[in-house]
Amino acid sequence: MFIIKLSFSFEQNLDHSETENKAKAFMPEHLAWLQRGFDKGVFLLSGSLQPELGGGIIAHNISREALDTLLREDPFVTEQIVTPEIIEILPSKTDDRLNFLLD
Incomplete structure (x- = not known):
C-alpha cells in the first residue's frame, strides 16, 4: 500500500501564478488519469x-x-506541475472496515 504526496513544484518555478495556470490547463487530463487509477482498482482515495x-x-x-x-x-508529473513523493506502508492492523488492505 502506498501514500503518494503530489506537491506543487513552486520551488522549480518561482512564479506561483504560472504554476497555477499550468495546473488549470492540465486538470482535465490529470482527472482522467486519476479516474483510470480508480477504474483499475489501484487508487482508493485522492484529494487536495x-x-x-x-x-x-x-x-x-x-x-x-x-x-x-x-x-x-x-x-x-510529466509537466512538472507536481513532484511526487511515495511512502510505502505494510499494513499490519486495520479497522474491520479496512481488512481488505491486509490481503
Missing part, C-alpha cells in the same frame, strides 16, 4: 492537500515499479 499544497493519493494492489510507471503517466 490543504491549503492548496498539491494532492494526495492512497494506492494498493500495485507494485512499486508499476506505481512508478503509472505516476510517469500523470500529466501533472
Whole structure:
C-alpha cells in the first residue's frame, strides 16, 4: 500500500501564478488519469492537500515499479506541475472496515 504526496513544484518555478495556470490547463487530463487509477482498482482515495499544497493519493494492489510507471503517466508529473513523493506502508492492523488492505 502506498501514500503518494503530489506537491506543487513552486520551488522549480518561482512564479506561483504560472504554476497555477499550468495546473488549470492540465486538470482535465490529470482527472482522467486519476479516474483510470480508480477504474483499475489501484487508487482508493485522492484529494487536495490543504491549503492548496498539491494532492494526495492512497494506492494498493500495485507494485512499486508499476506505481512508478503509472505516476510517469500523470500529466501533472510529466509537466512538472507536481513532484511526487511515495511512502510505502505494510499494513499490519486495520479497522474491520479496512481488512481488505491486509490481503
